[in-house]
Amino acid sequence: METDCTRAELPADGDVITPLATGTRLLHIGPHKTGTTSIQGALFEARAEMARHGVEWPAATRHPMEAVLAACARTGMMGDPAPTERHWERLLEQVRGTGRRTSVISSEFFADAPDDDTVERIVEQLGGERVHVLVTLRPLARIMPSQWQQYVQNGLRMGYEDWLEHLLRKPPYDRPTPSFWRRHRHDRLVERWARVVGAERVTVVVVDDRDRQSLMRTFEALLGLPAHLLRPIPDAANRSLTLAETEMLRNLNKEFRANELPEELYSQLVRNGAVMHMKNTCAPGPGDVKICTPQWAVEVAAGIGAEMAERIGSTGVRIVGDMSLLSAVQLSAVQQPAAGTGAVPRIAPEAAAHALYGALAAAAGAPVRHAAPAKSRTVHQTSSRELVRVLGHRCLKRLRLR
Structure with a gap:
């Protein structure tokens, strides 16, 4: 506990x-x-x-x-x-x-x-x-x-x-x-x-x-x-992440390793994309399991x-x-699990959506490899409207190339 x-x-x-x-x-x-x-x-x-x-x-x-x-x-x-x-x-x-x-x-x-x-x-x-x-x-x-x-x-x-x-x-x-x-x-x-x-x-x-x-x-x-x-x-x-957020990320880590994806992707899309955006936009609530x-x-x-x-x-x-x-x-009384509540760690839909959006925005915002100096603004400091615009332009460009 x-x-x-x-x-x-x-x-x-x-x-x-x-x-x-x-x-x-x-x-x-x-x-x-x-x-x-x-x-x-x-x-x-x-x-x-x-x-x-x-x-x-x-x-x-x-x-x-x-x-x-x-x-x-x-x-x-x-x-x-x-x-x-x-x-x-x-x-x-x-x-x-x-x-x-x-x-x-x-x-x-x-x-x-x-x-x-x-x-x-x-x-x-x-x-x-x-x-x-x-x-x-x-x-x-x-x-x-x-x-x-x-x-x-x-x-x-x-x-x-x-x-x-x-x-x-x-x-x-x-x-x-x-x-x-x-x-x-x-x-x-x-x-x-x-x-x-x-x-x-x-x-x-x-x-x-x-x-x-x-x-x-x-x-x-x-x-x-x-x-x-x-x-x-x-x-x-x-x-800190809640238990549900951590478990979501831990299972993602398993998939990431099992599919032998490049570690640069993890840094850019997962840690500095999905996780960072989720932490900056979602505050844990009283119902979140610690x-x-x-x-x-x-x-x-x-x-x-x-x-x-x-x-x-x-x-x-x-x-x-x-x-x-x-x-x-x-043990603190407020930190002990309440008797008989059967609290289950479930990630809020909003948190999952923000994590997914953070990964998409990170993919739109920079190349995978860190060949250039870090930008002055990180993904989670950029407005959603601007990120969507950048992501849309990049998707259209790739479709035209195909």
Whole structure:
């Protein structure tokens, strides 16, 4: 079942957060599903105001994903163009351009750095002793359903409960998504980066889901910014899929693989076409069934969380927030399936129509292969009337050619 983590007391060390020294390069490494997209949007939106207070956002976008993937020797999302070293070099140039001013870089893909050598190279290139690493954490039971549906958006075909079985009960626990435990064995993640920069230059922030603004306030305090300068930016494209939406996509993934279609088609038509348009135009309603984690998995995740909290506490890193949240899991009354309702995950006709339309519009809007730079407007930002006109013209052109 979905989980809600509660605690009885306030964080013991959360009252006062000492700002980092001027000139620090704050490196936020995620990991995934710990509020990264929200804080990246807020930092990017406030970059001009932050600069007036001596803090720079050196990246040209809200998330320098390609640059960080290249730095970690990771491939891009399924069907996307492969990131190159030039992406990383460009980000480094922008970081160096901040001079002696404080700066902040954020990407959850830094958590995918495969080994100490990669971490050491990243830290050295970003400024060596000027780098301070920030890790944001949430309980595993909160992360698992979100991470599963994200993997499905990148081509995963395995159902949620089967995926949990492999993740939690089948050694070596690395199939079919080996990146999960590299990202979310949080004690090892903290230890890996602390070995390189030293425990005194690592801050771990435990995100409290009861207070959606707490992460913003923590970043402001660490960076020496005025309170409430950072504000959440609405982003429908970042919402999680419902169970029915995820199952629709998972079954599409099976058909896609069975027919051996090119991965470029998946990137263009499925992830950036059908799924993106559906997420931007359809908000989940009260009758939509959520992705529910079985009780056995919740309990296993809580046990792992307790073990991770203990190990992180012994590393000597600075901790902001309540570490007991990583293991204190309690079901929320509003998240428990209602007894006797027999809720069945059914995708709304409107959502299915928007998904189909998004795929058609993507097919009309660009060639399959990404030979040209991305356009300034994505498909889901273009009006339906204009997309229909473009699609019609392309269909007529192809008919004439035939």
